[in-house]
Amino acid sequence: xxxxxYQAKEILARYGVPVAGGGVATSAEEARRxxxxxGGPVVVKAQIHAGGRGKGxxxxxxxxxxxxxxxxxxxxxxxxxxxxxxxxxRLVRKVYVTAASExxxxxxxxxxxxxxxxxxxxxxxxxxxxxxxxxxxxxxEKIIRADIxxxxxxxxxxxxxxxxxxxxxxxxxxxxxxxxxxCVRCFTEMDCSLVEIxxxxxxxDGKLFALDAKVNFDDNALFRHxxxxxxxxxxxxxxxxxxxxxxxxxxxxxxxxxVGCMVNGAGLAMSTMDIIQLAGxxxxxxxxxxxxxSKETVxxxxxxxxxxxxxxxxxVNIFGGIxxxxxxxxxxxxxAKEVHIDVPLVVRLxxxxxxxxxxxxxxxxxxxxxxxxxxxxxxxVVAAVGGAA
Numbered sequence: 001x002x003x004x005x006y007q008a009k010e011i012l013a014r015y016g017v018p019v020a021g022g023g024v025a026t027s028a029e030e031a032r033r034x035x036x037x038x039g040g041p042v043v044v045k046a047q048i049h050a051g052g053r054g055k056g057x058x059x060x061x062x063x064x065x066x067x068x069x070x071x072x073x074x075x076x077x078x079x080x081x082x083x084x085x086x087x088x089x090r091l092v093r094k095v096y097v098t099a100a101s102e103x104x105x106x107x108x109x110x111x112x113x114x115x116x117x118x119x120x121x122x123x124x125x126x127x128x129x130x131x132x133x134x135x136x137x138x139x140x141e142k143i144i145r146a147d148i149x150x151x152x153x154x155x156x157x158x159x160x161x162x163x164x165x166x167x168x169x170x171x172x173x174x175x176x177x178x179x180x181x182x183c184v185r186c187f188t189e190m191d192c193s194l195v196e197i198x199x200x201x202x203x204x205d206g207k208l209f210a211l212d213a214k215v216n217f218d219d220n221a222l223f224r225h226x227x228x229x230x231x232x233x234x235x236x237x238x239x240x241x242x243x244x245x246x247x248x249x250x251x252x253x254x255x256x257x258x259v260g261c262m263v264n265g266a267g268l269a270m271s272t273m274d275i276i277q278l279a280g281x282x283x284x285x286x287x288x289x290x291x292x293x294s295k296e297t298v299x300x301x302x303x304x305x306x307x308x309x310x311x312x313x314x315x316v317n318i319f320g321g322i323x324x325x326x327x328x329x330x331x332x333x334x335x336a337k338e339v340h341i342d343v344p345l346v347v348r349l350x351x352x353x354x355x356x357x358x359x360x361x362x363x364x365x366x367x368x369x370x371x372x373x374x375x376x377x378x379x380x381v382v383a384a385v386g387g388a389a
Contacts, residue, residue, distance in 0.1 A: 004049070006096040031097050046058030053082055058080045104201075106202075129199040162176070249289060250286070260308065272378075301335075319349075330360065333364045336368070348377035
């Protein structure tokens with residue numbers, strides 16, 4: 001789960017990470033009142049779950065209260081398009097008004113899980129304020145990395161090594177050690193999947209603090225953090241993904257795809273998407289109905305797929321391991337009678353009672369195509385949308 005910048009800063013501040021003060025506004029009038037309380041120059045920042053806001057006109061410096069009000073009026077309600085939002089952009093519903101800061105240098109600091117090593121990894125760079133992916137691609141030597149052992153945990157010497165590695169002086173290294181320690185505690189105690197400060201700035205008077213921040217959380221651990229769960233902003237999520245989560249379906253909308261995928265199991269979902277691409281098509285989504293694949297879950301899945309205007313055909317690819325294929329076929333037939341399916345439907349069922357399942361589907365009278373192999377299913381569904389056969 002993602003949260004907004006102002007929420008990320010609130011969380012980090014609890015752990016002692018220095019952040020600039022500010023407030024959230026949903027109108028120009030609110031922004032003016034916050035700017036008056038802060039006094040002096042402020043920055044008005046659009047709050048959406050995407051980076052590159054400045055490039056899309058979503059971050060503005062205001063020297064006066066009147067300017068802050070004008071910027072907020074222009075930003076709230078705008079559709080902000082950035083490299084991370086895609087061409088459709090995101091509607092801005094609120095802005096974060098924060099004190100402007102003088103900057104002597106910008107650094108990058110990020111904490112994430114390295115799944116290959118099964119460890120928390122710290123990344124830092126003296127090249128802050130830009131995409132870390134660009135730094136990694138063009139000047140990887142400028143990124144300092146450190147892996148935290150689960151048994152040993154974080155030690156101050158790690159912070160000192162990284163701080164010196166990104167060029168901090170002795171006084172700033174002390175600040176960095178404390179700041180990094182706070183970030184590590186936040187990451188582990190709050191079950192985060194990402195803590196990113198970009199930029200981490202050094203002010204002319206030698207102080208370090210987080211100018212911008214991003215914090216993501218492990219969805220599976222949210223039951224331990226009801227306060228974080230309340231921070232969820234469903235306006236920043238795809239409406240179909242929100243609906244799917246209510247039915248305990250794992251659904252992710254993909255860009256530019258035409259083939260809706262309904263599968264059971266994440267590994268099978270990835271394989272299905274891969275083979276659709278291999279056949280010349282593009283998957284429109286990742287939709288995992290789980291091991292049970294009951295009539296109810298299949299029906300809910302069809303409802304979601306049929307609401308996606310990009311879906312021009314559907315591929316159902318279910319492996320009958322925990323659940324029998326004939327039970328899945330019965331669920332598909334029942335769901336197809338309840339949900340209006342107006343696109344080509346290709347069904348591939350393999351596993352327990354797969355033959356009986358195919359017989360049920362063929363005798364159902366429904367307009368669908370039955371396939372036996374995954375390759376056959378992919379070729380048929382791609383052909384149905386006019387792609388490569």
